Amino acid sequence: MNEQLRIETVMVMEAKDQKKNTPHVLPIYASSAFGFQNIEEGIEVFKDPASSHIYSRFANPTVDTVAQKIAQLESYGVEGDFFALLCNSGMSAIHTLLSALLKTGDTILTQANIYGGSSELMTKVFADFGIKTTFTDLRDLTAVEHCIQKDPSIRLVYFETPANPTLSCVDIASLVKIAQSHECFTVSDNTFASPALQRPLYYGVDFIVHSTTKYLNGHGNGMGGAIIGKKDYYNQIWGKYKLIGTNPSPFESWLLHNGLKTLHLRMAKHSDNAMALATFLEAHPKVSVVNYPGLESHPDHSIAKAQMSKFGGMMSFELKGGLEEGKRLMNAVKVCKLVPTLGNVDSLILHPASMSHLHVDRAMRIKAGITDGLIRLSVGIEHIEDLKEDLKMALDVV
Numbered sequence: 097m098n099e100q101l102r103i104e105t106v107m108v109m110e111a112k113d114q115k116k117n118t119p120h121v122l123p124i125y126a127s128s129a130f131g132f133q134n135i136e137e138g139i140e141v142f143k144d145p146a147s148s149h150i151y152s153r154f155a156n157p158t159v160d161t162v163a164q165k166i167a168q169l170e171s172y173g174v175e176g177d178f179f180a181l182l183c184n185s186g187m188s189a190i191h192t193l194l195s196a197l198l199k200t201g202d203t204i205l206t207q208a209n210i211y212g213g214s215s216e217l218m219t220k221v222f223a224d225f226g227i228k229t230t231f232t233d234l235r236d237l238t239a240v241e242h243c244i245q246k247d248p249s250i251r252l253v254y255f256e257t258p259a260n261p262t263l264s265c266v267d268i269a270s271l272v273k274i275a276q277s278h279e280c281f282t283v284s285d286n287t288f289a290s291p292a293l294q295r296p297l298y299y300g301v302d303f304i305v306h307s308t309t310k311y312l313n314g315h316g317n318g319m320g321g322a323i324i325g326k327k328d329y330y331n332q333i334w335g336k337y338k339l340i341g342t343n344p345s346p347f348e349s350w351l352l353h354n355g356l357k358t359l360h361l362r363m364a365k366h367s368d369n370a371m372a373l374a375t376f377l378e379a380h381p382k383v384s385v386v387n388y389p390g391l392e393s394h395p396d397h398s399i400a401k402a403q404m405s406k407f408g409g410m411m412s413f414e415l416k417g418g419l420e421e422g423k424r425l426m427n428a429v430k431v432c433k434l435v436p437t438l439g440n441v442d443s444l445i446l447h448p449a450s451m452s453h454l455h456v457d458r459a460m461r462i463k464a465g466i467t468d469g470l471i472r473l474s475v476g477i478e479h480i481e482d483l484k485e486d487l488k489m490a491l492d493v494v
């Protein structure tokens with residue numbers, strides 16, 4: 097084709113697929129930029145950058161396709177137009193969204209019971225830019241109303257339900273109502289439930305964030321985050337996103353797409369296994385407390401039941417022998433692995449006080465139920481009897 101060109105030039109030139117039919121499975125577009133047919137097209141594209149691909153920090157076909165799928169899942173059955181943006185981690189999704197919505201002088205209202213990194217981001221990063229954070233128990237709606245009335249700088253209510261690691265649940269619709277009456281944004285971290293079990297947009301939240309690293313990917317082989325919100329805010333959020341540069345790699349987005357296909361199967365099995373294990377642990381003489389929203393003994397069981405179709409794979413528990421027995425249990429388990437993440441197909445165990453919540457203020461942590469002896473379990477999709485036998489064996493030896 098390029099026979100008049102020298103071989104060095106032919107080597108450098110981009111090869112193109114010549115066949116006409118399209119791949120059945122989403123390709124990985126490993127391209128940092130996208131070309132234009134001519135200068136006129138280039139000028140048009142730059143005038144309306146959201147409509148085309150220019151540069152992969154702004155948008156990439158693999159990344160966008162997966163983002164659209166997540167928007168579709170989170171807004172399933174909800175009226176209105178919604179967008180999603182994928183980020184390179186859950187933390188970068190939270191950072192991008194909050195920095196696009198808030199400015200110096202604003203205050204975030206949240207709960208002590210959230211992902212350790214999220215509360216640290218607020219108190220250690222946003223605080224330096226003059227954005228304050230107030231912590232309150234968001235299950236106490238009177239306290240929420242009181243906080244917002246007292247402090248007009250509160251612009252945003254941020255919550256997780258179920259929350260990490262005590263599985264406390266908040267009433268999404270009621271929080272949205274209070275926030276809306278004071279013109280505050282609501283942001284829901286839906287990592288623990290996933291859209292397979294709970295869709296906060298249905299209850300009126302403005303934005304959802306995800307650590308897709310967890311259940312949405314599901315296999316523990318890629319980092320990622322997502323922001324989902326009403327289309328009206330797309331330009332505001334995307335405008336910051338492309339400048340901060342929190343875009344993910346097409347490869348990790350592609351892994352996420354693979355995971356999404358089995359999300360409903362996995363979440364059903366995670367939930368059934370977790371329910372069975374929580375019931376088993378609650379009846380065990382060596383266990384003092386089990387936090388699982390599916391248990392009737394859980395303080396937020398009724399709101400969880402109203403908002404979620406199943407209760408998910410996350411739980412935490414404490415042994416009567418406290419921290420020392422808990423440490424022995426974590427060393428004794430064989431099927432459950434000691435790994436500091438969650439939402440994978442395999443069961444993972446962790447000690448929040450010395451790991452995920454090590455840098456969270458101890459008094460605040462204990463007040464929120466994250467005690468020194470608390471053990472967090474991300475229940476996998478293994479055979480339930482193997483999980484029960486593993487925990488039973490470990491409880492026998494502690």
Ligand SMILES: *Cc1c(COP(=O)(O)O)cnc(C)c1O
Pocket residue numbers: 185186187188211213214256260285287288306307308309310319320321438
């Ligand atoms: C893991 C996690 C995050 C942070 O996500 P990364 O992907 O680790 O950056 C935020 N929220 C919750 C609930 C999480 O579990």
